[in-house]
Amino acid sequence: MKKISLVLLSLSLIFVMAACGKSSSSSSKETTLTVGASAVPHAEILKKAQPLLKKKGINLKVKVFQDYVLPNKALASKQIDANYFQHVPYLDLYNKQHKTNLVNAGKIHIEPFGIYSKKYKNVSDIKNGATVQISNNQSEQGRILLLLESKGLVKIKPGVDKVTATLKDIDNFKHLKFLSPIAPALMPKAYQNNTADLFAINTNFALQANLTPNKDALILEGSESPYANIVAVNKGDEKKKAIKELINVLHSKDIQNFINEKYKGAVLPVK
The missing domain is CATH 3.40.190.10 (Periplasmic binding protein-like II)
Structure with a gap:
């Protein structure tokens, strides 16, 4: 009986070890x-x-x-x-x-990228020569210009790819003054300090600054954005x-x- 018990105990241990090995193998996956x-x-x-x-x-x-x-x-x-x-x-x-x-x-x-302003409540109030603070993210200059164009504030020249458009590619008929670009992360602070009339702010940084794009943005992108x-x-x-x-x-x-x-x-x- 002792021999049988020992054999059964050995088999049990082998089974348990095999099961542990299997479990460890599956977790390693x-x-x-x-x-x-x-x-x-x-x-x-x-x-x-x-x-x-x-x-x-x-x-x-x-x-x-x-x-x-x-x-x-x-x-x-x-x-x-x-x-x-x-x-x-x-x-x-x-x-x-x-x-x-x-x-x-x-x-x-x-x-949805936004243009924010402490000075203006309506796009129609924006005056000639208004100052615009943009970021130094070159890939988003076209994005900012598209937003401004959507409200008739600038016109991107014919034949220019609007996604890659730069300040050189616009008809700036309202004589907007584009300030020296700053890092995107600094844009909310510039907005709080009111250093320009218009600010182009990425939504992730706007959210971190407790801005609500749907409520606070003067101009906001739609879902058709590329x-x-x-x-x-x-x-x-x-x-x-x-x-x-x-x-x-x-x-x-x-x-x-x-x-x-x-x-x-x-x-x-x-x-």
Whole structure:
């Protein structure tokens, strides 16, 4: 009997060890994905996606950046697996300037860009010679000019690609004075200090400054904007299963509902 008991005990131990080994093997299959993002709304959206990705065996780590340069540097040097903070025109310009090969893995949301003013409550009140503070983000000059053109404040010259238009490409018939560009992150502070008549502010920085684009912006982009924010990766990585799962989750109804409910039109999910 003792021998039989010992044999059964040995078999039990082997079974338990095998089960533990199997469990450890299955847990080791979990993939870790590190994504760089702007604090608002990108990192908030990613954090909402974390439990959804966990169910798919993906451990999502979010690394927050406070500027628009370091996330692409970190991605190009493979310190992170992806980033989520920029639109395609910015990515194209970065690739061109830095000879990198970063690609769009999927469009996620639109942050309607706004023109803000403490001085003017109506576009029709804007006088000739009004001062305009723009950012030093070259890829968004066309975006700002498109907004101004939409309200009849400037005219982009015929034959110019409006997305890549610059100050040299406009008919400035109201003689607007464009001040020296500053970093996008400094724009809300300039607005609070009232250093110009009009301010072109990215929605993520507007939100961080407690501005409500739908209420506070004098001019605001619509959902037809070509400046959708994307998840960017190194070329070839867009085919990886974990990246595809990330995009699928960010396109899910759960995340779309979260975006609509939390940001109330200040951020619009791509459909």
